[in-house]
Amino acid sequence: MKVEKRSIEFVPHGERYGRPRRLFTVWFSTNLQVTALMIGTLGIASGLGLMWTLLGLLIGSMIGTVFMAAHSAQGPHLGVPQMIQSRAQFGVHGAAIPLLVMVTAAVLFMAASGVLMRDTLKSLLPVTDNQAILLIGVMTFVIGVVGYELIHRMAAWMTLLSTLVFGTALVLILIRASSMDMLHSPPGGFSGPAFNLVIAQAASWTLGYGPYVADYSRYLPADVRTRDTFWTTYFGCALGSLGMMGLGALLASVVPSALDMDPGAAIADLFGPWAYIALMVVVLGVIQYNVLCLYSAYMSSTTIFSGFARLQQIRPGMKALVMATLSVLACWIATRTQYHFDTFFADILIGQLYLLIPWSAINLVDYYLIRRGKYHIGDLYDARGQYGRWNGRTMFAYAVSVLGTVPFMKLSFFEGYFAQLIGADVSWIAGLSLAGLLYYLVQPHGAAAAETKKYPNRSPLPGWANSEEQG
Structure with a gap:
């Protein structure tokens, strides 16, 4: 298997391959791992009943995944990484603002996974705490450097392995629940704040993939139907995340002690003498999730400096160097914060969503409502082109949207007025609505037509229509 040569540049038609079904396995297996399982335990830990928790997870997953899948559908059409396309909204240099947030979020999630x-x-190897974190970082780096094709192949195998392990875990939990007569009278009741929390956490989990989901669809042929890309991504992510979160809720209900355990150990304990095999699959699942974080953090990092340096292509050596730097940074953060992990990460990881969700709304409104998928790919790499260096209107809409979500925020050190009133953090709803509406109002309609007049030799056709120019 060859190391991927392409990075932030347009993928020529001659190199496009694959079918949308590959997206199902990528997003199904990425979510079928214990990080998502922990989201499912939050409602139970807050005293919410199992049925109410499952309903909240279902609502949140179904809503949040709509936006994530809408981003994925852009990949085959444009043939560029997700955040490169953001230059059309923010400007070639201005896109560095959401890009920095994306890199920070990805590195922190890598550290959290470690x-x-x-x-x-x-429990699998005789290593120290720091060595274990470093080993996870090394495995993530190696897979990330090889790149796109290995990521997809790993996803196909992990879909099979994770389904076997976690499907068996589900059966074992149900057997235990039945023997304890818990299926008829599960513990917990209804709590409005806890129910809203479950919906928000589930929606935020899938919304968080928005800034990099198209990175894994951009190699598909340009004639792939948008609805095929959307629905394979949607069902892969929704089924994987909902299945794993639901398993976490059931596990926390039937085995309350699991809330105080390492999530991998909680699953492995169900398998008795087969625990070792289960643990290996658990570790591989989290590493796969980490690889996606590293790969996309690399894309975002190089997009930042390439915009200022006017680069359209990154050499393999530079790719390895950037990925190594990001991996080392994530390992350093993890080793320095591992013993006060919850305190350090909880607010920061949530805070990334406050900044990324308004970006998501702006990107989707621009693509589907204003430009309707019509972009000049060459100008995404040229600050002198039609998208310019900075887009003041977008910056205004983005800044106001972030500030507008403050009353809906709920952190350990701050709780906004509406968050107190509702009893949960619903900033994701405010961020999507406010940013999308503001951007639609401040952005001149017919922008694509206006740019055609200003740049008569640069037609704002879909990126795949300019393949000869971009290849």
Whole structure:
């Protein structure tokens, strides 16, 4: 298997391949891992009943995944990484603002995964805490450097392995629940704040994929139908995340002690003498999730400096160097914060969503409502082109939207007025609505036509229509 050569540049038609069904396995297996399982335990830990928790998870997953899948559908049409396309809204240099947020979020999630899997890996190998975190970082780096094709192949295998392990775990939990007569009278009741929390957490989980989901669809042929890309991504992500979160809720209900355990160990304990095999699949699942974070953090990092340096292509050596730097940074953060993990990460990881969700709304409104998928790919790489260096209107809409979500925020040190009133953090709804509406109002309609007049030799056709120019 060859190391991927393409990075932030347009993928020529001659190199496009694959079918949308590959997206199902990528997003199904990426979500079928214990990080998503922990989201499902939150409602139970807050005293919410199992049925109400499952309903909240279903509502949140179904809503949040709509926006994530809408981003994925852009990939085959444009043939560029997700955040490169953001230059059309923010400007070639202005896109650095959401890009920095994306890189920060991805590195922190990588660090969080390292801490989360530390004890699980130690139960498999005779390593220290720091060595376990470092080993996870090294495995993530190697797969990330090889790139796109290995990621997809790993996803296909992990779909099979994770389904076997977590499907078996579900059966074992149901057997235990039945023997304890818990299926007829599960513990917990209804709580409005806890129910809203479950919906928000489930929606935020899938919304968080928005800034990089198209990175894994951009190699598909340009004639792939948008609805095929959308629905394979949607069902892959929704079924994987909902299945794993639901398993977490059931596990926390039937085995309350699992809330105080390492999530990998909680699953492995169900398998008795087969625990070792289950632990290996658990570790591989989190590493796969980490690889997506690293790959997309690399894309975003190079998009930032390439915009200022006017680069359209990144050499393999530079790719390896950037990925190594990001991996080392994530490992350093993980080792320095591992013993006060919850305090350090909880607010920061949530805070990324406050900044990324308004970006998502702006990107989707621009693509589907204003430009209707019509972009000049060459100008996404040229600050002198039609998208310019900075887009003041977009910056205004983005800044106002972030500030507008403050009353809906709920952090350990701050709780906005509406968050107190509702009893949960619903900033994701405010961020999507406010940013989308503001951007639609401040952006001149017919922008694509106006740019055609200003740049008569640069038609704002879909990116795939300019393949000869871009190849």
